Amino acid sequence: MSVVAFKMKLKSGVVEEYQRRHRTIWPDLVKHLKEMGLSEYRIFLDPDDQQTLFAIQTRAGNYDDTQLRNHPIMKQWWDYMAD
Numbered sequence: 001m002s003v004v005a006f007k008m009k010l011k012s013g014v015v016e017e018y019q020r021r022h023r024t025i026w027p028d029l030v031k032h033l034k035e036m037g038l039s040e041y042r043i044f045l046d047p048d049d050q051q052t053l054f055a056i057q058t059r060a061g062n063y064d065d066t067q068l069r070n071h072p073i074m075k076q077w078w079d080y081m082a083d
Contacts, residue, residue, distance in 0.1 A: 001039075001060055008043075008053040014083075015050050021081060032073050037063030 010018055022043070033041060037060035046052040068074055 001058065002063075004057045004059060006055050006057075008055060010045075010051045010053060011083075012051060015045065018081075019045075026073070026077065028073050029077050032071055033068070036068045036071075037061070038068075 038057055039060060040056065040058035043053050043055045046054065
C-alpha cells in the first residue's frame with residue numbers, strides 16, 4: 001500500500017460547478033476506483049487561490065494506473081469534468 005499526493009489546477013471561475021459535480025460522484029466510478037485498488041481518494045481546494053486542488057490517494061499493491069485511465073467509466077467522468 002502507498003499514499004500518493006498531487007496537485008491539479010481548475011479553470012478560472014469553475015469552483016462552484018466543480019464542487020457541485022463532485023457532490024454526486026457516480027456509484028459506478030466509485031466502484032471502479034475501489035476495484036482498481038484505491039481505498040481513499042480525497043481532494044482539497046486551496047482556499048487561498050481557488051484554483052489549486054491538492055489530492056491524496058491511498059493505493060493498494062494491485063493499483064494499476066493504466067487500467068484505471070483506460071476504463072470507459074473513467075473516460076466518461078473526465079469528459080463530464082472537462083469544462
